[in-house]
Amino acid sequence: MRFDVITLFPEMVQAVTQSGVTSRAAEQGLITLNCINPRDYATDKHRTVDDRPYGGGPGMVMKADVVLSTIRDAKQQSPASKVVYLSPQGKTVNQAMMSSAAKEEGLILLCGRYEGIDERIIELAVDEEWSIGDYVLSGGELGAMVVIDSITRLLPGALGHEQSAEQDSFSDGLLDCPHYTRPEEIEEKPIPAVLKSGNHAEIAKWRRMEALGRTYQKRPDLLEKLDLNEQDKKLLEVFLRQQ
């Protein structure tokens, strides 16, 4: 999958391809990251990308002419890619959105800075606005990195173990079950005995029960959206009885 990121801070975004899963995905050619700096599209001698807001007030606004030229060039390089503006006013991203985005050929991610971008850019050249949460960042770069990371781990072959992403929280509407590794006991806390039983059916049942139980406890809003089958209802009852 191809990511074109329009950013005044390309070195910040490039860092996403320097560690872990996303770095390996870039090495394997599962993702390509192309950063485009709007400053390269500024036409004056100071390479100005921002200007004072009409109507007055604090801060600066990213210029429509410069950003539109940048987006149009990015679009020429990857015509099939949707243009997404990272914005606190956008739709809050979730796993389902990332999962459907992972099926796209590419995305053009537009990172704002300062007070944001000239509104006409959104009207003329942005397909969607995505937020990474109800708080305000200084720029869209961290948002773009969040999007690239979460989409990349969903691409076939990106994770060492094919099932890992399927078992992650949210993939089936539930939070993930707890995980344990050696040592078997720490500070008088042993691991749950079933995990040593070697009985794979029992282990799978226990994991499902824990996923249901912890979703009930930590994110009841997620559980409310699900239509649990009889088996899941029973597992949840068992979990709650054990508390």
Ligand SMILES: C[S@@+](CC[C@H](N)C(=O)[O-])C[C@H]1O[C@@H](n2cnc3c(N)ncnc32)[C@H](O)[C@@H]1O
């Ligand atoms: C300081 S913010 C501008 C905020 C804008 N004045 C507002 O209140 O809607 C600068 C840039 O950071 C990015 N940004 C800020 N918060 C974000 C969030 N929650 N999700 C995604 N991008 C965000 C956007 O690209 C935005 O243009």
